[in-house]
Amino acid sequence: MVELARRIFSSPLTVLGLFIVLVIVISAAFAPLIATHSPTxxxxxxxxxxxxxxxxxxxxxxGRDIFSRIIYGTRISLRIGLLVVLIAFPIGTILGAIAGYAGGRIDQVIMRITDVFLSFPGIILAMSIAAALGPSIENVMLALAATWWPWYTRIVRSSVLSIKHSEFIEASRALGANPFRILFKEVIPNSIAPATIQASLDLGFVILSAAGLSFIGLGAQPPSPEWGAMLSNSREILREAWWAATFPGLAILLTVLGFNLLGDGLNDILDPKQR
Incomplete structure (x- = not known):
């Protein structure tokens, strides 16, 4: 733990990312105390x-206070990012582990389905799903989760292929462990590190994608203080009120930057090839 903390604080960009993420989390947790007005x-x-x-x-x-709306908007954005990753990550992890460990036809079926999803641009597929389900934050989360899991499937499958013949797995087989126990006790815990790092990076991109869907009217609906919806509403008054679009845009920028810097730092710290 001490060594991990030392490596984190030895990278200024990682520290900056951690600081930004902490500010966002604190703003979301204490929004009623920080906000100066009602967001609606x-x-x-x-x-x-x-x-x-x-x-x-x-x-x-x-006449709504933009500062208060941005503070409350952190709750919406973090909820979207976390729930999408928490839905997509286990689905992609389990499917990728099964495909890599089982091989054969099971691997082919899972990966062909994965390829079908990856053949479409993610944001276009998410737009299609969100439009079919109807505009709401919940539907945006489902649409994004449906387009995000294939990436984790590919990452975990690659990791599993590199360790499936390792000595500790062969030892488990020799001791009579059944395939499900080997899969969930040995294979998955030792192959999800790259996917976990990717998930930390994806939090920012999920928030950005959700803001984009809200911007075109498929996500949060008025009077929700969601950052993408705030940007959309400010288009008509941009020339006379620059601040209406500037501050929600900066909130999105800093959030994505914070998660990206933190994710890159975790990749450098946790990836043995970087040590």
Missing amino acids: EVDLLSKLEAPSAEHYFGTDEV
């Missing part, structure tokens, strides 16, 4: 006010 309260007398001591990031077209 309309005040037409204060509409399109520039950033000030009263409204740190200004107000939008109906």
Whole structure:
């Protein structure tokens, strides 16, 4: 643990990523204490006010406080990112482990299905699924999870192929362990490290993709303080109220940057080839 902490703090970019992620998590956890106004309260007398001591990031077209909406928006974005990864990661991991360990026709069937999903651009497939299900945050999460699991399947399958004939697995077979026990007790725990690192990187990209779907009207609906929806609503007032689009855009940028820096740092720390 001490060595892990030393390696983390020896990389300035990893520390920066960790700091950004911690700020985002704290903002989400303590949103009611940090926000200065209600995220959905309309005040037409204060509409399109520039950033000030009263409204740190200004107000939008109906007088809602943008700072408070961004703070509450961290909850929505983190929930989307975490739930999509938590749905896609185990599905992809189990399928990839089964394909790599079983081989033969099982491997071919699983990987051909995976290839079908990977043959479409992920965001286009997610748009199609979200449009078919209807605009909502829940449907966006399902659409993104349906397009994200194939990546984990490929990563885990490659890891399993490299260890399936290792001595500790052969020893388990010799001791009479059944295939399911070997798969879940030996194979998966020793092959998910690369997929785990990828998952930390994917959190930022999932949030970015969800914001994109909300931007075109397939995700969060008004008056939800979701960052992509806030950007979409600010298009018509961009010239007279630059702050309405700037601050939600910066929130998305910093969130994606934070998770990317942290994921890259974890890759350098946990990948034995980088040591």
